[in-house]
Amino acid sequence: MRYLTSGESHGKQLTTIIEGVPSHLPLVPEQINESLIRRQGGYGRGRRMQIEKDLVDITSGVRHGYTLGSPISLVVHNDDFKHWINIMGEDPLPEDADVKRTISRPRPGHADLNGGMKYGHRDMRNVLERSSARETAARVGAGAVAKVLLRELGIEVAGYVREIAGIVSEVDENLSVEERARISEDSPVRTFDESAAEKMMKAIDIAKKEGDSIGGVCEVYVEGMPPGMGSYVQYDRKLDAKIAGAVMSINAFKGVEFGLGFEAARHNGSEVHDEILWDKDRGYYRRTNRLGGFEGGMTSGMPIVVKGVMKPIPTLYKPLQSVDIETKEPFQASIERSDSCAVPAASVVMEHVVAFELAKAITEEFPADYFPRLKKAVDEYREEMREF
Ligand SMILES: Cc1cc2nc3c(=O)[nH]c(=O)nc-3n(C[C@H](O)[C@H](O)[C@H](O)COP(=O)(O)O)c2cc1C
């Protein structure tokens, strides 16, 4: 499975093309819309999310509620486009055109300056439009399809918030993936501990009032992945590395850890590795899950626990110093309408990019163009693993 996205933030639409989804997988737009709507929510987002109502149009690859095995195209329209038609115009500009909202003062922390220099865009709007995290709606579309496939195979994925601006929300290790999904869905900041949630919202309010922004930590928890997905035999087949790459590809994500992660550096081996046990019904399992579901680049069959850290949003209403690329004079950076904290929304994005990597790993391990054949292969493999 693979996918590509296209679309500018204030252009007409976002497009996702997904290839490699087997045929006869039940798929209806509502399953994708649920994910798109979840991504739009979360405390701390700016006004744009009130303008948009992200709904998918499936324009290929699905017929009468089932995948065909052909490429699946998803379209999400930008409702905001109607306000930007003049700025986002397709026709060549007349010489004397007054192009409003040209960006010549790059925002520190955004893609503006590097992208402008690389692509020769002196109007850095041409960079901003594509580097914007609006694109993550298209990726959530792909992830939503992956989640449908995984669910049919008994694999569930949940994404939620663990930390915002240094305020940590504890999670009971024994909560199932369904409970994690449900509890976080009921929280405006998509987290567990209500008192931490209150503090997080206060921190977001303060940042917003001060024209500043804040970041945090998201976690994705997966149950049901069979052991042995990914491989140790070649560096580019390690599934934890692929998941880390996918998480790092989310706008503003700066780090990834599995299980104990960086904390492992501060413990002895006896406190880090997970003892191996066997049970007739469960097969092999681990006493603990400090390594977050991976050993040797392969799934262990234990839940996958992966965290990603999101830096604070770069656009600041009280901007940092920058340089005007036309005059080379020091200036404050441009101000664009912006979120003050997008960590809750980003937890939904992270859930979906991880889901896509998992579905990709499964379809690589059990190549099948017909979904029932894939399911049979996965079921047989699970049985074989139990008896190993
Ligand atoms: C869901 C989400 C919403 C975001 N919203 C904004 C925003 O409103 N303003 C902004 O400047 N950056 C926002 N970002 C972050 C930028 O897109 C990101 O920092 C930028 O593309 C530069 O990439 P980098 O931070 O990965 O280097 C958002 C990121 C995510 C995941």
Ligand SMILES: C=C(O[C@@H]1CC(C(=O)O)=C[C@@H](OP(=O)(O)O)[C@H]1O)C(=O)O
């Ligand atoms: C549009 C989305 O997020 C946008 C991501 C973003 C950025 O710079 O990354 C900047 C803002 O764009 P705008 O200036 O249009 O408000 C966010 O709203 C979205 O998540 O769908």
